[in-house]
Amino acid sequence: MTRPRSIWRTLSCITRSRPHPPIRSVSTASFINEPIEEELLASDRLDRFHPTSPGQVLDNRFKTIVKLGFGAGSTVWLAENLKFKRWVKSSLPRYVSIKIPALDTDASGELVKSRRISNAQASHDGLSFIRLPIDSFELQGPHGTHLCLVYEPMRETLFHFQRRLPDQRLGPPLFKSYMFMILEALDYLHTHCHLIHTDIKDDNILITIENDKLLADFASHHEKCSQPRHVRAVDGRVTYLSQDDFGSLQGGRLLPKLSDFNLSFPGLPGDKGHLSAIQSHRYRAPEVLLGCPWSYSVDIWNLGLLMWNLLEDVSLFDKPANESGEYDAHIHLAQIVSLLGEPPETLVKRERLYGKARLGRTILNLRGEACGTMNEFWGGPFFDDDGKILRRDLVNEGRKLSDTVTVLTCHEKEAFLDFASGMLQWLPENRKTAKELLEHPFLASCYEGWEPEEEMS
Structure with missing residues (x-):
């Protein structure tokens, strides 16, 4: 039996019914005697990552703002699309997130699968709840070429989102x-x-991020206040600088999107x-x-x-x-x-x-x-x-x-x-x-x- 769906109306009412609690953080700064890598990986693995920092321009069009996260095989950065203009129609949004894989992580398979997903049947409702790259480019690093995937920015994982909800x-x-x-x-x-x-x-x-203003405020904050990172001092010590969270989680149309198809398998006949x-x-x-x-x-x-x-x-x-x-x-x-x-x-x-x-x-x-x-x-x-x-x-x-x-x-x-x-x-x-x-x-x-x-x- 086919039933007309009201999922959008239902979700909008649910997510707007109660504002979520603000994210709290404590500002700290400390000096330590030994260098620390945020990724906590062995030094030989770190060489396989691209040495990205805020303010870099990637592929002559994306200016990095802040690192959003990292894993054993990649880092993810928020970046501004320099080709975006309010008065010109752009194929990409003003802000994007860029996944920069390590050299020993093959992103080509994920890109191929993503294209397969995008082109299967665009009219299916389920495609709206799948996160796919909107662009890709090759980035030359000191030790090789990284195949980077470009996405629309997202708020957080469902795990972290759930931690902010009552109970x-x-x-x-x-x-x-x-x-x-x-x-x-x-x-x-x-x-x-x-x-x-x-x-x-x-x-x-x-x-998903419920409105563009939150993203713009977040980007503006980090353009003025750098995220925590290791800064080597003149005397060889390291300063660990902190960041302030970008505000509270307000209600809105917060949609879940299934992501990460790197480990997916094709169905067999x-x-x-x-x-x-x-x-x-x-x-x-x-x-x-x-x-x-x-x-x-x-x-x-x-x-x-x-x-x-x-x-x-x-x-x-x-x-x-x-x-x-x-x-x-x-x-x-x-x-x-x-x-x-x-x-x-x-x-x-x-x-x-x-x-x-x-x-x-x-x-x-x-x-x-x-x-x-x-x-x-x-x-x-x-x-x-x-x-x-x-x-x-x-x-x-x-x-x-x-x-x-x-x-x-x-x-x-x-x-x-x-x-x-x-x-x-x-x-x-x-x-x-x-x-x-x-x-x-x-x-x-x-x-x-x-x-x-x-x-x-």
């Missing part, structure tokens, strides 16, 4: 709206782009699946940790788990690690059994089958051991001759999934659990698609003029 949780109306939009993005990725994201988490969902290690530990799907083939539905499982982080500010499977702090698939499997019950016989047979399926190559597991199957990579086998998990001692049989939902009650809680059950299925083929989940009654408030036929009992 550090998304209220049910906002939660439903965000789930609706992320599912729209996944529907587009899966059905039209034929891509599997493989790494859906709150750090890979960004929040037919019923074929990939055999490789993917996903963050706590979000890893059962078929992946058992060493079985996986496909689009790993994203659905992944999003299903993320819902608890957003709604309850908890992780269903937090730190599935052994005493040494290493990820342990046996512990993770026992945690899943504790909440969802025993896996079906079909999955047990599948694990046994692929426990013998050689990869045709040798790969190293997390402990540096050579493995010939993905089942061996994760520490398999996982089941005994009777189809029961080997580490039965790790199962907590008193825990129920319904016990983990505290912010919803009565019919709304039942609707949510039914919604989640379509995502958290042992067998990947039993999980609902993003398109099917969009039609679930739990998201009924995201549609205009539609009311459920009957309440769930």
Whole structure:
């Protein structure tokens, strides 16, 4: 049943209903005896990063203002588009964010996938909730050429946005709206782009900036007051200068956008699946940790788990690690059994089958051991001759999934659990698609003029 959507009106009312608390910071300055690098990487890795600083002009058109962030493979800068004029139509906005990859980080794959996403079906609603580069250029550095990606600036990750909300949780109306939009993005990725994201988490969902004035004020502030950075003094000491935050988070149209497609995989034709290690530990799907083939539905499982982080500010499977702090698939499997019950016989047979399926190559597991199957990579086998998990001692049989939902009650809680059950299925083929989940009654408030036929009992 097709329902006219009112998601924009719903979200606008939600985000404007209450101003968010201001960001606080403390101004400090200190001297230290040894140089410190913000990236905290080994010196040989730092040589692979481009030595960017505020005020540089990149590609003869982008003047850097402030570093927005960094990771193990890139830095991200806010820059002014020098070709932007109010009275001339510009293909790029006045302010952009520029991702400058390290030399050992290949951004070409992400650029190719982004073009694929942009061109698949521009009219699909889900494209509005995906963050893609709007330009790219090559930047010559001291040690090589960096392929830079240009984006529209975003406010922050969903993780940091959530930290600013009351109780550090998304209220049910906002939660439903965000789930609706992320599912729209996944529907587009899966059905039209034929891509599997493989790494859906709150750090890979960004929040839009609600108006240009906030961005202009932020840029103006940093043009006058440099961000914290290391300044080598005459006597060899280092001064660490601080910055003031650029103001408060005011309400507005704050939309989530799924980002970071560097780790995405193409969907395979037919019923074929990939055999490789993917996903963050706590979000890893059962078929992946058992060493079985996986496909689009790993994203659905992944999003299903993320819902608890957003709604309850908890992780269903937090730190599935052994005493040494290493990820342990046996512990993770026992945690899943504790909440969802025993896996079906079909999955047990599948694990046994692929426990013998050689990869045709040798790969190293997390402990540096050579493995010939993905089942061996994760520490398999996982089941005994009777189809029961080997580490039965790790199962907590008193825990129920319904016990983990505290912010919803009565019919709304039942609707949510039914919604989640379509995502958290042992067998990947039993999980609902993003398109099917969009039609679930739990998201009924995201549609205009539609009311459920009957309440769930």
